[in-house]
Amino acid sequence: MTEGWNRSIDVLLVFTGLFSAVLTTFIIQSYQLMVPDAGDTTNALLLELIALQTNNLTLASSVSIPQTTPRQIHVVNGVWFSALACSLSTALISMLAKQWLQSYLPNMSGSPRHRARQRQERFMHLQAWHVPEIINALPLLLHVALLLFFAGLLVLLWSADLAITLSTWVIVALAYIFYIASIAIPLFYPNCPYKHAVTDHLRVWLFQDSRASPVLSMRSFKNRSEKGALYDARFCNSTSQDIIDATALAWLFSESTDQQVISVALQAIAGLPRDFSALNVLRDAGALQLIEQGFQNCFHKDTTIGLHWHLVDAEKAALFCRAWIKLIRGTGEQWPFAIIEPLWLLQNLDLSRHPDVAAIASCAVALSSFDSHISQWELLGYLSRSASGEIILSQTTQCCLIDSLIECFVRWEMPLAVIEDTISRAVPVLLQVLHLTEELPNSHHC
Template sequence: MDVEQKGDGATQEHIAVDTGDKAAAAKLWAVYISEAEKYDKGLVESWKSDMQGMLIFAGLFSASLTAFLIESYKTLNLEASANGSTLPIPSPASFIPTTTSVVCNALWFISLGLSLSCALIATLLDQWARDFLHRSEIRSAPLIRARIFSYLYYGLKRFNMHTVVEIIPLLLHASLLLFFSGLVAFLIPVNLIMTTIAALILLLVVVTYSVLTLLPLRYFDCPYRTPLSGGVWRLFHSYPTIWAQSTSRSTLSDDTMVQAMARRAVEDSAEHTIRDGRALVWTVKSLSDDSELEPFVEGIPDVLWGLSVPNYSDPPGWGSGGPQYGQRYSYADHIWELVNNPDVRLCDRIENHLRSCDTSLLTTEVRKRRLIASYKALWATATLFHPKQFPTQPLLNFFQWKRFFKMEEDSDILHYSVSAQALLQWKSACAVEPHSLELLDYLAKCRIDIEQGRELDKRPIILILKEVFWDDYYVQRLNQSNLTVELISEIETVINEIRSNTRFNYLEHMAGLDSETYQWRETLELVLLPSFKVFKDEQALGYTLDRIVRDQIQNLNTENCVWIDTIIRDLYCSYTPDGPTAIPSGMIQYLNGRTEIDHSFWFDCAGRLLSNFPTTLSMLSSDRLFVTEDKLLSALWRLTSSSHRLGFDRSTIYSCVLEELAKLGVSAISISVTVLVKNKIYGSLAWGATDENWLSCLNHPLLPTKTAVAAQPDSVVMDQDNNISTSQDIMWNRINEGMTALLAEFTELCGSDPFLYNAVETLQHIGRNLWPTLVHEDHQIQFAQAIGKLFESPHGAEVLPSVVGLNIFTAYAIEGVALYAIIREFAASHQKPPGATRWL
């Protein structure tokens, strides 16, 4: 009893588990049912429609054939032949039907039998199809219905119902062929001419039928086929040698004609590209209203741009390391065709699509979705006009669009519209550039004519203005007044702004948003006019940077702030003055407020900032736009403490900075900055030293007068083993000695009050590139005493770990006594601050 109960429990548990699995798989099988139901219904409906046509044709054909048989069967017996005849009747024993009569009646009776059989099978097949659909819908549970669908469908394939369907039209075609053959036999004893005509018709039907049978085997896009085409295909499959002689070997591996057709349709070829282009042109031409065009517009960005593999070779600050968007070129030519086709004009269609959003007929959500889709499509399409990727393609001018400069009010839409409008504006500026240059040349000639008092022809200016500008403002002014020098200057200014301010304006709009704009990296790469000088003036640049840094300062140190860094970097680099200028206060605030400044910023801006610091330091405090001296010096400290090298020889610029620093008062921050600037001068001397100037560098006034590194001009030789000149070795040792003396001086100051600005970081930066080499003993003693004093300083515990961690102690010696030993002896006689002992 216990065993039975145990067994029943196991069975129930199995049933419960099985029921749970079925319920979990219900959604999967529901998808199968949806697809299978559509396929099966489509298949059955096609069979039913074919059978209805077969029934009608078979009925009409059988009726016609019966009329012929009524006349032809009389030739088979004497009574039928004699009925109603006035000719002598032969005796029954001697009557023999003619061969043509037998052949004619045999063919026609067979034809009638095939026709009636075709009608019968078509009727049965129609009934089977309805029964198939009925049985597949008798249960409602997804799993049961799915299994019924599968069971019945594979039953169709198992019993070759597809073959039966193909046999029905074959029987009808054979019946028709037999009828024509019988007609020829029927007309032989009647009339030779009629027989010849019937025979020619029969021959034409046979040849045509044969061609229609074989043609789709060779050309897979041929719409003609017969029920014998599939059988001939399988026959050729059975004999590869025959097949290889009649068609391409590449289709031998296909099981069916449909599979061969499908593969041929998707093969890459010139014909494939032409077909795709024609299909897309037809598609857009057939889209009559905006609701039909919208899905096509939404698909354009994904066709032209898509996710690509992240590029880990980019600078660290350029991207987040995640998936990046990359341009796709497979459909570029097709989109170009849609843009340039006069019957399509895709860009104009999209612009009209945008204008439809200005009506009050759309709901808020629909309008928003349509605007975003249109701007994304315009952005992606505009990338096709970049001369770098597509140098042979003509450029289009979008300035004539009525909605070109409309600024969206919705911030979500702005994220897309700003990028799209910037790219379209850049493309338009490139498109009108030849006209702009022509106009500038003509205006220069007009200026000379005005000065010399000659008569002017304004017509060429008006014609070119209509090509360059998007409105007729200047055209109307020229029509209403004479051309003056002031008007010429105004037009020249506007032309220069069109040509050169696109990137600047895009950055300004982008900075006003609370997050990065659509495809901002790619837009910045494409919106660039390197051959033209940016026309923005210095004052506007400064105020713009101040506003951006002020508005975005809270986002600067978040994870997703790369776009803000890029805006600030590009805006500062967009203005290229003729000489040094004051650094905008926004840049000073950025240097002080940004936690981590990436490599790309230093690469692009550090040299420009350094060149402008002497001018900024020399300005009066009231002229620095709310930048205090401490903020200015802290920004300079940030710049000089960066590990980025600003070039091989910047000693002149650093010397200018050092001169301006000397004019300022001594403070904790000015000392740290001055030490860093001196250290940079040493580094510039080292990188700028050559075999020709090494001696002058060796005696640079900033280097210490006491030295252990001495050299004469006649000591310059070449080291044959390492191919390094002795002069370079001497120079590097001298520079290292100067850095060591500077380190000793700064270390000594670290033990005094007030505590120097960022003392530990400054000390680490100075000692970062030091290595053991020749150093005068006075500098070693000063360094050792400075370290000893740190033991008495309240700041010693903070500074000593960085000092002792330097790698310069191993080789310094004074009369055989190591520098490290001097430090230990000095430290032993002084009180050590807490935490300092373990560093020795």
């Protein structure tokens, strides 16, 4: 991103220098026409003096001292000086922008997490303070300078020669018709190769609703975050670390074209802390749908005879399940029916080989079955067998089981007898689990 901006600014600076030099040459000549010439005044006075001495009244009456400069010259100089101001302003802002970009990429040290957060925080402030918009607007300022230069040229030639004026006007008009068309056409034809920085901003301003234009059928993460963000990086002295982590992950799976990078970013959601407070940023960025698709890619769908799913990567599928469980917390979202069969396949894995994977899959099933107490009892069964030593579950999996069980308790609409029966089953198991984990250093997370 910064490399592309630096290249664009370098081109702008070169063109600005050449244009300013050419424009200055024109201004030097035109400005002299606006200031009264002492030589012309002297010649007029000499002619008048000769006429008086020779008593040639006809010659004396025909001689006049120039008093004012034609209005046309004033207009030309005003337009060209404005064009020079726009050109030099472009150069000034371009130099400032290069300094901003240089400070955006300092040498950082520390852990990968620290460097990632530093990079993401700088990126968020870069967006919040509209640095991309400023850099993208620099060519527009130079285009305005060119337009003013052409306008002054036409005014200067208007009374000199009509043919030259008309030919120049036609060339300028065709050039700017093409310029405006190159900006407008991509608004309605998204596959048009004409690309301009201002087009993206016009598309957002003109088509606020994605359904209003086929161009906005898929909205980028940047536009979503601008509309749905609950913070403004410009007015936060220290942006929440959770928001930084969430936007960094969202940036990865929204902007990257590498499927492996996208998959890793989605799986990383499974490792977010239990008290993570910025899950809404990930949901708004479309993480839930991508996770469901990534989970489906962990299986091979055989359609030769009927429809059979074959597990390809159990550990990766479990990470997608955990990420899905974190994102749907408190939303009431249910597992998609189209991929419920691979979820059941994951749930029925051999407990002696994949106990954590099967338990995580059971959590996803339970959270999608609030109207059935059987799936919730299965969670208690996993906790009970883990407490008795029948199977070995990681502490993370046990926390996920307990969290899922609590989520189900909150959302249950079961008969009172079933709820009481479940509580009577749950209390001894939970007490046994807590007794076994109270000596662990991270037991407070449960």
